[in-house]
Amino acid sequence: MQTTTLSFANIHAHGELFANMMRARRQLFIEQNKWDLPEALGMEFDQYDTPASRWVVVHDELGQVLAGNRLTPTTAKCGIYSYMIRDAQRGLLETIPSNLLHDEAPVGETIWESSRLFVSQEVPVHLRRPIYAKLVFELGSAVRKLGATQCLTLLNANWPLWAKRVGIDMSEMGPVMEIDGINNQVVGMNFTSTMH
Template sequence: MIDLLTLETAHYMGTALRDQYRFRYKQFVMREKWDVPSYRGMEYDQFDTPAAAYLVWRDDEGSVRGLVRLLPTIRPYMTESLWPELIPDTGAPRSPDIWENTRFGVDGDLPAAVRKQVSAELIVASIEFALSQQISAYLIVSPRAVLDRTLPRAGLRPEVQKSAVLASGHAVSSAYVQVSEDVLVAVRRRLGLTHAILRHYEQEQRHAA
């Protein structure tokens, strides 16, 4: 399962909010050598605001081992603020039905089969979240290998917009990924996931009450 974590729901989920920052430090600062802010072993940036939503995969001990961060484009987001060279020709989106999908990561210490499963669940959960929020598309920035191979293998069709080499030396492209009920059905079928993946703790607590 993938848990939906926000500032408003973090109190239902123990240390998950802190742990996702620690996971990001391990994944992006230690493993991938990103030059990004960190504090006491936690990676963060200016986009970790109350508007951000995090999809987290946790192991049996409750540790965050997989993550994606989702940002509404009606608030400040990375592509618009940091990477003008990757903004689509149609302009930087600012719409409630387009969100930015960032910080996708799966713990490299997990066994290969588990990493594959976590990645699949994060993709499906991203689509489920989109449909629950009336989101029609994600804007993502990613290496071309992900756009050309990984996402198409999952049944998605990235629409590549711009390519650039960032100051960090990473070669990336921006792309739109359209989401819909039909896309969810196709991706679930391709990845072998037949049931809902995303868990909303706030809804569960409300129903329990």
């Protein structure tokens, strides 16, 4: 099992890995979850998959994607868009309620958004926890290399059950709310301390 942090600067050095991650996202988010998202060439994407973002991918030696995640700086701008949580709060996204945060969405050089976090449905249940832990560990490493100390993310509201198991200091940033039949919550992840 390997982890790679992709960017537009290094994407060429990793063969089909980026495309495979986007295909895995499509399989989960569009085919399985039935989310109405943009797609092309068998890949899911949205307005936040830009050169400003990074993608953390857990994969095998053949490039089969096991898990993935997108990181976007909270300072990002692309047309009217910034980052998903902030844009939802600003009322720009129809599928995410605008009252998802207690306070105004943060914007700062040391704060990034984590989104599109997934573990492939091809991964057997007994391997999901270690793969998820590896993904989150690499996410923390990537964030620190980018000069950031914090991430915010919209997660399943069951996050308190596993946060300590994967060694992350997490805290709620908004109310629990139902989206597509699942209780979700915006959570802050503090990466200032070293993860174990």
